[in-house]
Amino acid sequence: MKYVIVGNSYAGLSCADAIRRFDKSGEVVIISDENYRAYARPLISYYLEGKTTDETIWYKEDDYYEKNNFDLMLGKKVVSVDTNAKRVVLEDGSAVNYDKLFVGPGGTPFIPPTEGFNPDSPMMGTFTRFDDAKKMEKAAKMSKRKEAIVVGGGLIGLKASEGLRALGLHTTIVELLPRVLGLALDEISGNITSKKLNENGIDTATGETVTKINLDESGNPVSVLLKSGKELPADIVVVGVGVRPNVGFLEGSGVKIDRGIIVDKTMMTSVKDVYAGGDAVVIYDVINKRPNIIAIVPLACEEGRVAGTNMAGVYREYPGGMGLNSVEIYGLPIVTIGLTNPSNETQSVFIFQDDNIYRKLVFDGEVLVGAILLGDISGSGILSAIIRQGLKCLKYKDEFLNGNIYSFVIDNEFEIYNINEGYAIRGDFEDLPEFSRTNWR
Amino acid sequence: MSKKLTNLEEDLKKNQIEIMLYPSKCDGCESEGFAACVKACESHMSEKYGSKYAGARINIKKKGNKFFPLICHNCDEAPCVDACMPGARYKDLESGWTVTNYKKCVGCWMCVMSCPFGAIERIGKDHFASKCDGCSDEDTPKCVEACKKGALKRIGIKNYSYERRLSVAKKIYGPYIKSISKQY
Ligand SMILES: Cc1cc2nc3c(=O)[nH]c(=O)nc-3n(C[C@H](O)[C@H](O)[C@H](O)COP(=O)(O)OP(=O)(O)OC[C@H]3O[C@@H](n4cnc5c(N)ncnc54)[C@H](O)[C@@H]3O)c2cc1C
Ligand code: SF4
Ligand code: SF4
Numbered sequence: 307m308k309y310v311i312v313g314n315s316y317a318g319l320s321c322a323d324a325i326r327r328f329d330k331s332g333e334v335v336i337i338s339d340e341n342y343r344a345y346a347r348p349l350i351s352y353y354l355e356g357k358t359t360d361e362t363i364w365y366k367e368d369d370y371y372e373k374n375n376f377d378l379m380l381g382k383k384v385v386s387v388d389t390n391a392k393r394v395v396l397e398d399g400s401a402v403n404y405d406k407l408f409v410g411p412g413g414t415p416f417i418p419p420t421e422g423f424n425p426d427s428p429m430m431g432t433f434t435r436f437d438d439a440k441k442m443e444k445a446a447k448m449s450k451r452k453e454a455i456v457v458g459g460g461l462i463g464l465k466a467s468e469g470l471r472a473l474g475l476h477t478t479i480v481e482l483l484p485r486v487l488g489l490a491l492d493e494i495s496g497n498i499t500s501k502k503l504n505e506n507g508i509d510t511a512t513g514e515t516v517t518k519i520n521l522d523e524s525g526n527p528v529s530v531l532l533k534s535g536k537e538l539p540a541d542i543v544v545v546g547v548g549v550r551p552n553v554g555f556l557e558g559s560g561v562k563i564d565r566g567i568i569v570d571k572t573m574m575t576s577v578k579d580v581y582a583g584g585d586a587v588v589i590y591d592v593i594n595k596r597p598n599i600i601a602i603v604p605l606a607c608e609e610g611r612v613a614g615t616n617m618a619g620v621y622r623e624y625p626g627g628m629g630l631n632s633v634e635i636y637g638l639p640i641v642t643i644g645l646t647n648p649s650n651e652t653q654s655v656f657i658f659q660d661d662n663i664y665r666k667l668v669f670d671g672e673v674l675v676g677a678i679l680l681g682d683i684s685g686s687g688i689l690s691a692i693i694r695q696g697l698k699c700l701k702y703k704d705e706f707l708n709g710n711i712y713s714f715v716i717d718n719e720f721e722i723y724n725i726n727e728g729y730a731i732r733g734d735f736e737d738l739p740e741f742s743r744t745n746w747r
Numbered sequence: 748m749s750k751k752l753t754n755l756e757e758d759l760k761k762n763q764i765e766i767m768l769y770p771s772k773c774d775g776c777e778s779e780g781f782a783a784c785v786k787a788c789e790s791h792m793s794e795k796y797g798s799k800y801a802g803a804r805i806n807i808k809k810k811g812n813k814f815f816p817l818i819c820h821n822c823d824e825a826p827c828v829d830a831c832m833p834g835a836r837y838k839d840l841e842s843g844w845t846v847t848n849y850k851k852c853v854g855c856w857m858c859v860m861s862c863p864f865g866a867i868e869r870i871g872k873d874h875f876a877s878k879c880d881g882c883s884d885e886d887t888p889k890c891v892e893a894c895k896k897g898a899l900k901r902i903g904i905k906n907y908s909y910e911r912r913l914s915v916a917k918k919i920y921g922p923y924i925k926s927i928s929k930q931y
Binding site for chain 1: 808809810813815817824826827828829830832833834850851853854855856857858859860861862863864865866867868869871
């Protein structure tokens with residue numbers, strides 16, 4: 307059996323690991339158009355801040371590929387997939403045959419049409435790859451006035467600005483929505499976050515867009531014009547608006563694409579023996595109860611694992627996932643889970659707030675469907691599990707608001723496991739359901 | 748084509764240290780003034796990691812008169828491993844434990860947000876996420892050694908499965924179980 311995996315990142319490697327778990331001898335080829343072994347993509351901003359280094363940014367241990375007997379093909383771009391002949395075609399014209407194919411191509415940065423933006427300039431770019439971070443590191447050194455503009459106040463924009471700020475630049479985030487992290491946060495938490503950013507040298511221009519980038523004669527930015535007519539100085543312009551599924555190479559392959567790659571419950575695409583996972587696929591969103599693209603690391607790993615298990619011949623279904631995220635902004639931890647801004651009247655919101663802490667719970671009837679935690683995030687994983695499972699827990703509302711999230715676990719562990727008699731930390735596989743703990747998710 | 752999902756051989760190989768909890772036996776060491784397991788873990792961790800990544804990995808959580816020693820439950824497919832962006836948390840295939848390479852941890856709190864048991868603690872000051880790594884390189888975990896109340900025990904999967912059957916039997920048959928177990 308020959309498995310080919312396109313994309314040497316979270317989804318791809320999790321798929322490879324799952325294949326190896328069940329198929330010790332099959333040939334596994336991993337193809338990536340980047341020139342690095344797997345690195346922690348979201349950490350490229352931490353790289354600029356010096357919190358992760360050339361030694362610690364690598365996702366797996368040094369001998370990972372050899373130990374697992376994975377063939378790694380770096381710097382090879384897949385340009386098309388011939389699903390009839392079962393092979394992928396590389397940029398140099400050569401082809402790789404497969405019995406089973408996994409595509410985890412992630413996303414490409416979305417660049418809203420902006421006059422003057424040219425990613426080839428050494429002072430402008432996007433922010434999703436290790437090379438982008440290295441480019442910005444150089445750009446920061448070349449920058450004379452130490453002024454940077456980041457377009458986009460979502461997660462990527464926020465991280466990019468943190469990185470640039472750490473390189474000594476005065477940074478301004480330009481965001482179309484009325485607040486940063488606008489989709490995940492609400493007004494109060496957005497304001498707290500903005501304040502934190504402002505205090506640390508990152509300005510936020512919300513409800514704004516960049517209409518034009520003024521360039522000097524060599525094509526590098528001088529300033530940007532905003533919708534409101536304001537002009538801000540700029541040595542560096544980074545566009546970090548978000549990513550779109552990177553699916554161009556699947557054109558003509560017969561794989562069904564609707565915004566992202568469409569997959570069934572086993573993570574197989576519309577073409578037999580072609581599987582997909584990660585930022586490029588449309589999966590079932592258990593909170594919004596509709597197909598959705600959810601581009602986060604934990605889901606990429608889960609999807610890859612389900613795909614790999616099926617590819618190795620062990621049937622397994624993916625129940626769907628939900629959006630959640632966690633960041634720390636200058637010492638302020640922020641966790642957002644599920645539905646954070648209620649979408650209809652049947653949903654009710656409960657809020658706790660004091661000087662340092664903000665907690666928000668969104669209930670749909672008795673079911674917890676979303677939460678925001680700022681300042682104190684301990685036990686937030688318990689909320690994630692509750693939300694993902696759709697458990698009724700309205701009676702715990704006050705405990706949660708006051709931060710006693712553990713009380714839920716204590717009660718349930720005592721009940722569910724009949725704990726009076728004790729239970730072991732690892733479930734044994736006979737009397738707990740398959741992948742026992744996964745049931746929590 | 749379908750195979751069994753778990754591989755017994757692999758499981759047995761991993762059958763080294765499992766920690767068994769008997770929460771009803773835990774009284775939080777309230778009369779002693781400090782929790783013995785917490786203290787033991789604390790000193791073991793500072794021995795192991797020095798000052799930077801020290802601090803107890805076990806926590807006693809309390810609700811009413813119930814105490815719960817909270818440690819990592821060592822999930823089979825651990826959500827914290829999936830969530831960890833730099834790969835600081837990983838499955839050690841030899842011991843079967845979910846362990847941590849603290850040098851890689853950047854304090855993104857993705858794992859804190861993902862652990863369904865709330866077993867990971869954010870250490871904001873030193874900027875890392877601390878969790879029980881099962882003392883898989885020790886003979887007996889220090890917390891187990893320290894607990895004199897019988898709330899923590901070291902056990903292997905096979906024994907666990909026996910204990911678990913026994914406890915289920917006890918629950919179903921109540922008082923009769925004593926005479927049944929005596930026959931063995
Ligand atoms: C700055 C930043 C911050 C982020 N922060 C967070 C965060 O805090 N939390 C979180 O959960 N997520 C975060 N994310 C999102 C996270 O990085 C993605 O969800 C994750 O990387 C998805 O993994 P993936 O395997 O689907 O794809 P990717 O990591 O995008 O990898 C896809 C790989 O496939 C390769 N590839 C694509 N097409 C081809 C082709 N045709 N031929 C060959 N190779 C190809 C690409 O080069 C790439 O290496 C962040 C992302 C960025 C950029
Ligand atoms: S830390 Fe939590 S999620 Fe990770 S293995 Fe332990 S119990 Fe599971
Ligand atoms: S806080 Fe540390 S251990 Fe947890 S997910 Fe982030 S890097 Fe991994």
